[in-house]
Amino acid sequence: AQSVTQPDIHITVSEGASLELRCNYSYGATPYLFWYVQSPGQGLQLLLKYFSGDTLVQGIKGFEAEFKRSQSSFNLRKPSVHWSDAAEYFCAVGTGTASKLTFGTGTRLQVTL
Amino acid sequence: EAGVVQSPRYKIIEKKQPVAFWCNPISGHNTLYWYRQNLGQGPELLIRYENEEAVDDSQLPKDRFSAERLKGVDSTLKIQPAELGDSAVYLCASSLGGGTTDTQYFGPGTRLTVL
Numbered sequence: 001a002q003s004v005t006q007p008d009i010h011i012t013v014s015e016g017a018s019l020e021l022r023c024n025y026s027y028g029a030t031p032y033l034f035w036y037v038q039s040p041g042q043g044l045q046l047l048l049k050y051f052s053g054d055t056l057v058q059g060i061k062g063f064e065a066e067f068k069r070s071q072s073s074f075n076l077r078k079p080s081v082h083w084s085d086a087a088e089y090f091c092a093v094g095t096g097t098a099s100k101l102t103f104g105t106g107t108r109l110q111v112t113l
Numbered sequence: 114e115a116g117v118v119q120s121p122r123y124k125i126i127e128k129k130q131p132v133a134f135w136c137n138p139i140s141g142h143n144t145l146y147w148y149r150q151n152l153g154q155g156p157e158l159l160i161r162y163e164n165e166e167a168v169d170d171s172q173l174p175k176d177r178f179s180a181e182r183l184k185g186v187d188s189t190l191k192i193q194p195a196e197l198g199d200s201a202v203y204l205c206a207s208s209l210g211g212g213t214t215d216t217q218y219f220g221p222g223t224r225l226t227v228l
Contacts, residue, residue, distance in 0.1 A: 004155075032214065043117070043204055043219035044156070051214045090155050097213040099144065100169065103155025 002027040002095045006104035013081050014112050021076040021107050023091030032094035033074040034101065035065055039087045047089075050074065051098075061085070086111045115139065117220030119205050125226045131193035134223045138186065138207030145182060146217060147190050148204040156204050162188065163210060192225075200227045 036044040048059025118137040148156035161169040164185040182188040208215040
């Protein structure tokens, strides 16, 4: 069965600093990959997704992610973090179909001013 | 365009009481999902509907949980009776349906507290 690992439970960065959130998956073939963000008391908002093609994916709010098959990773990056980016970030994997997603346990991002 | 609507947003009940959650998906979305999100965890799928048919309910605890999607639009998830371990956020999501690259859009969730 597929699995998703987000190694960092909690990350703190200063406003204006760069950000990288890690996501590793376990699956034999190329998965469908997603990053969602969840603000306190809110549902999940889609940041970006990868299905095929260019391995560098651009999303909303200035986020991007890169699919690296050799490392089974799909790390999320942002060059300059804003205080409003403080939230919980979830990586999700769909295997064979995007209709059945396995989510990681999330990474909580704290932004200091 | 309106997003996925869920109600209530919060619910506090005593154990052994019944509870129901309602979801209205994005207009035109044929696929509807119910997830449970425990504290500090990612969402886990409970059930997926394609139109009115439940096509994946393998993770739904059928002894106490039930769901329905009448007319292929709105859906209700019910727990009867609730247990302490059911405290969680219940998320509804929807997608267009019909393809392997379907993208899911989530509602704000219902936070259930069982006392």
